[in-house]
Structure formats: C-alpha cells, structure tokens
Amino acid sequence: MISPKGRYEFVIDAYLTDFRGKATLPMIGGFMLQAATKHADERGFGYSAMTSQQRVWVLSRMAIEMFEYPKNDTVMTINTWIVSVNRLFTERHFSFEDSNGKLIGYARSLWASIDMETRKPTNLLELYGLSGYIHTGQECPIEGLTKIPTLKDNYELTPGFIVKYSDVDINKHLNSMKYIEHFVDVFDIEMFRDKEIRRIEVNYIAEGHYGAKLDILKREEENGVFVLEMKDKDINVCSTRITWK
Amino acid sequence: MISPKGRYEFVIDAYLTDFRGKATLPMIGGFMLQAATKHADERGFGYSAMTSQQRVWVLSRMAIEMFEYPKNDTVMTINTWIVSVNRLFTERHFSFEDSNGKLIGYARSLWASIDMETRKPTNLLELYGLSGYIHTGQECPIEGLTKIPTLKDNYELTPGFIVKYSDVDINKHLNSMKYIEHFVDVFDIEMFRDKEIRRIEVNYIAEGHYGAKLDILKREEENGVFVLEMKDKDINVCSTRITWK
Incomplete structure (x- = not known):
C-alpha cells in the first residue's frame, strides 16, 4: 500500500x-x-x-x-x-x-x-x-480550524469586485484560491513591505456565483488581526481572519 | 551539451x-x-x-x-x-x-x-x-508576432480595474499573465460556452504600476476578432488581438 x-x-x-x-x-x-x-x-x-x-x-x-x-x-x-x-x-x-x-x-x-x-x-x-x-503520527503545531464570527458593526466597506470568467471553477463558482487573492488584495501593498501575514484562516460558507458583485467588509479586531467578510447582498459567502506579524 | x-x-x-x-x-x-x-x-x-x-x-x-x-x-x-x-x-x-x-x-x-x-x-x-x-529544425506553423495598431475610435470602454498586490511582480508591475487574465475577463462567460479563443496575440508596451486604474478599450475588428487596449490615462500599457472560433 x-x-x-x-x-x-x-x-x-x-x-x-x-x-x-x-x-x-x-x-x-x-x-x-x-x-x-x-x-x-x-x-x-x-x-x-x-x-x-x-x-x-x-x-x-x-x-x-x-x-x-x-x-x-x-x-x-x-x-x-x-x-x-x-x-x-x-x-x-x-x-x-x-x-x-x-x-x-x-x-x-x-x-x-x-x-x-x-x-x-x-x-x-x-x-x-x-x-x-488516516495518519496520526505527524504533528501540525498550529491552532485548529474555528468558526469566524459574523461582522455585525464597526466594519469598513472596501471596494469589492465582480466575479469574472477567470474567477470561477467548473461549477461556475468562485474558486477556493481566488477568495484568498481577493482578500489579500484588500490590504495596501505597503503593509507587505513592513509585515507578513503569519496566519490566514478561511471559512467557505456559500458559493460566489459568476457575475455577482461581492462586497468585502473589513474590521481590525485587535492590533494586526483583521476579520474580512465577503458578501453577496445579504448572504455571507466567505469569512477570513488574517493575522499580520 | x-x-x-x-x-x-x-x-x-x-x-x-x-x-x-x-x-x-x-x-x-x-x-x-x-x-x-x-x-x-x-x-x-x-x-x-x-x-x-x-x-x-x-x-x-x-x-x-x-x-x-x-x-x-x-x-x-x-x-x-x-x-x-x-x-x-x-x-x-x-x-x-x-x-x-x-x-x-x-x-x-x-x-x-x-x-x-x-x-x-x-x-x-x-x-x-x-x-x-538556437534550434531551427522545429516548425511552429502559426502566424508571426505583429504590432497591434492603436485603437483610435469606435471602441467600447469596459470597466477596467485597479492594479492590486496580487497583480504585481517583483518589479511592482503588472505580471505578464495577469494582463491575459484581465483581457479574457472582458468577455461574457457565455461566449466561452459557444466558442473558444483560437488565437491571442499580446504586445507588452509599458509597465502597469501598482495602484494604477487601468482602462480596457475594446473593438470588434471583424466577426469574432477583437482588439483590446489597456491604458493608464493616455499611456498604452498593453494591446491584444483575440480571435474567437
């Protein structure tokens, strides 16, 4: 085997x-x-x-x-x-x-x-x-996968984007890695000069459809820790928590 | 060798x-x-x-x-x-x-x-x-590389995009393949259902800088043949000719 x-x-x-x-x-x-x-x-x-x-x-x-x-x-x-x-x-x-x-x-x-x-x-x-x-002998010494809480208030609305041909997979839904690309693009390039993203956590919740205009909400939870939420009108499509160090 | x-x-x-x-x-x-x-x-x-x-x-x-x-x-x-x-x-x-x-x-x-x-x-x-x-024995039976003429009139202005972190390479300029991604995304996904892009030709002219808002101009030259031009204000950054079959 x-x-x-x-x-x-x-x-x-x-x-x-x-x-x-x-x-x-x-x-x-x-x-x-x-x-x-x-x-x-x-x-x-x-x-x-x-x-x-x-x-x-x-x-x-x-x-x-x-x-x-x-x-x-x-x-x-x-x-x-x-x-x-x-x-x-x-x-x-x-x-x-x-x-x-x-x-x-x-x-x-x-x-x-x-x-x-x-x-x-x-x-x-x-x-x-x-x-x-199943392989259990191997360590993976990072925090586990959690449910990222919904942003209710005190968030900033960033420009967002329309889901295009290059964004979608065989199901005509936003492909898993394109979510990450759109999330990291919310940050100014200057942040990448001084710091690095130490941890990114993603909850894939609903499917982002071709042609949809997706908004990205952003809130700094504590110094260098951001929660971002991708929304198709009222539907939460995907959430992420990004920790800069 | x-x-x-x-x-x-x-x-x-x-x-x-x-x-x-x-x-x-x-x-x-x-x-x-x-x-x-x-x-x-x-x-x-x-x-x-x-x-x-x-x-x-x-x-x-x-x-x-x-x-x-x-x-x-x-x-x-x-x-x-x-x-x-x-x-x-x-x-x-x-x-x-x-x-x-x-x-x-x-x-x-x-x-x-x-x-x-x-x-x-x-x-x-x-x-x-x-x-x-240099290897000359191998055939490459497609048309050669040409200079794509500038669009002067009768073009359509498509939404365009802002150059983001994920778009840029080590020189902080739009990376070569991202140009193609933004060009093909100008077409409606329905076109990809009925047809395919048979040929794409790209002229890389100037560098697309981080943070720039790039416009994409589009004109159908003949049935299924499109010329697209990416512009940073008055500067032509990149041109393409796309042939659908």
Whole structure:
C-alpha cells in the first residue's frame, strides 16, 4: 500500500512571486490544492474517482501559518496527509519545507464531499479507501480550524469586485484560491513591505456565483488581526481572519 | 551539451480549470512561463544567472494559438526552444501536446533583457550561452508576432480595474499573465460556452504600476476578432488581438 503521507515539490518561479520576491499566500494555497489533488489521486479518491461516483470535493475551512515565505527560484516541499474522517468531513494537514528541509509553515483544511446533482453532502465513510489512509503520527503545531464570527458593526466597506470568467471553477463558482487573492488584495501593498501575514484562516460558507458583485467588509479586531467578510447582498459567502506579524 | 529543446509536463488540475472543465489561457500562459524559466535555468541563462549580471528578462510580444484546450485531470506537454537571437531580442517558440501526444497548439514569444537599475535594454549577443542553443529544425506553423495598431475610435470602454498586490511582480508591475487574465475577463462567460479563443496575440508596451486604474478599450475588428487596449490615462500599457472560433 502506498504511504499515507504524500510529499511534493514546487518551484517558486520568479515571475509568480510578489514584489518582495517571495511566494504569495494565493500561490502557496494553489500548491496546497495541487498537493492535495495528487495525494488523493494516487490513493484512489481523487477528482476522477469522485466524479465517477457523482461526487466532488468541497473545501469547507482552511488555515495556513507561515513562519517564513519561500524566496523565488527555490523549491518548496509540501507534505500532506489525512488526519480524520467522519460522515461529513475529513481533515487534511500540510507541512511546508524550504530548500534546506527547514519547516517554514503548516496548514489545516476541512473537506466535505457533495453530490454533483443535488449539491448535498455525501457520506465520507462510504468513500472507498479514504479511512485506510488516516495518519496520526505527524504533528501540525498550529491552532485548529474555528468558526469566524459574523461582522455585525464597526466594519469598513472596501471596494469589492465582480466575479469574472477567470474567477470561477467548473461549477461556475468562485474558486477556493481566488477568495484568498481577493482578500489579500484588500490590504495596501505597503503593509507587505513592513509585515507578513503569519496566519490566514478561511471559512467557505456559500458559493460566489459568476457575475455577482461581492462586497468585502473589513474590521481590525485587535492590533494586526483583521476579520474580512465577503458578501453577496445579504448572504455571507466567505469569512477570513488574517493575522499580520 | 544539453539538448536545445526542452520538454516539460504540466498537470491540468481540476480546481484550476474553467467552468468547461478545460485549461484557461492564463493557465496555459503560466505554464509557458514555467517552461521557459526551466529551459533557461537548465541552460545557464535563467533568472539567477541573469540577476547575477544585473539583468532581467522582459516579455515583449507573445502569440498563443490553441486548436484544442486540454481537459482537466490530463497532462499537457510543452516543448520550447530558442529560434533566434540578436542584440535586442530573442524569439522563443512553444508547441503543446495533449496526453496522447497530439499537437494541440503553438506559441511564439519575443523577449528582451533589461538592466535592473537603468531599465535599459542590454545586448543579448553578450549573454553567455544563449546563441549556442538556437534550434531551427522545429516548425511552429502559426502566424508571426505583429504590432497591434492603436485603437483610435469606435471602441467600447469596459470597466477596467485597479492594479492590486496580487497583480504585481517583483518589479511592482503588472505580471505578464495577469494582463491575459484581465483581457479574457472582458468577455461574457457565455461566449466561452459557444466558442473558444483560437488565437491571442499580446504586445507588452509599458509597465502597469501598482495602484494604477487601468482602462480596457475594446473593438470588434471583424466577426469574432477583437482588439483590446489597456491604458493608464493616455499611456498604452498593453494591446491584444483575440480571435474567437
């Protein structure tokens, strides 16, 4: 049987890094999805195996903590493994290493599987193979996934955006990494010069549809900690808590 | 000596494809840059070799023709090679193969190298190794790179966008592939249902700076052929010609 832990290398291409010459959070998030996709494919519960059963994976929550951002023209290694499975959710963890094998970050993610037609959750315990790959020996020393409270008042309304062709996935909904891209773009580039995002936590709540105008609400909860909320009129589509250090 | 032609594989991850379940042009463009980066690195004129000489590569023109777009969960192979070098420019070609080795598209690109400080062009003939890798035996049966004429009248002004953190590269300028993303997003998603972009040609003219509000002008030149122009006030930043089939 193939090992429960997957290990994948990603080159931090210079043309993809930000103005600091470092990987961006949406880029790291994209690599995480690539690693998760490969890990699942190799173990029999990837995209094709799922669609053959009329199911798709849906990301529900995610937290990424970076102690250091990899520099351009280096290789980042992502380890990923499944830590738990129940009827509704499976939790997947990640660790990130720089070119020298130094641990530079961790991430946690919570996934559900929905029926392609009904969009209702399906039972993950019925999913062939998944439970056999649970790997508990590996530490992931960052805070767990939490529910981010709704912003009720004292928030700032930022310009927002209209969901376009490049934003949407195969379901015509905003793709998971594009949420992060739109959230980090709320901050002025000068903040990235002096500080770094140490932790980002995301709750994916509803689907952002093509053509929708999404507002982004922003409130600084404490010094350097922001809660942002993406809304389609009254519907909360996605929330995030971003901690700068 | 390493072969003049590079061959690289890219997985079309399901979560990155568009609503049709197919690779998008910005995604293919991104893979092209990755292939070019690796090809140059392996042959001694990549990002690090260039910066050690105070130079960076700058993309000047590009044309991509796709006869077919690769589907999600398949592998696309990109071949790339250098066809010419003179003082100011080097031309690089690409061919694209699907999982079965069928040729599904080609691309051409024109690159200059500029000094990191003065932003002035540097002499490519002085660049160690580059001329030795010219490869002329390979066909690239698509139209050449042309100068796209400026839009003077009869154009439509589309909403445009503000250049944000996620749009900019290490020079704080709009990154090459983000131009394509913003250009294709001008079209309604319904066009992608009925048709495909057969050819896109891009002229990179000036740099799109962080914080700038860029307008996008659009004119249908003939049935299914559009010229789009990205402008920062009066300055033409980038032009494209997009052919739908």
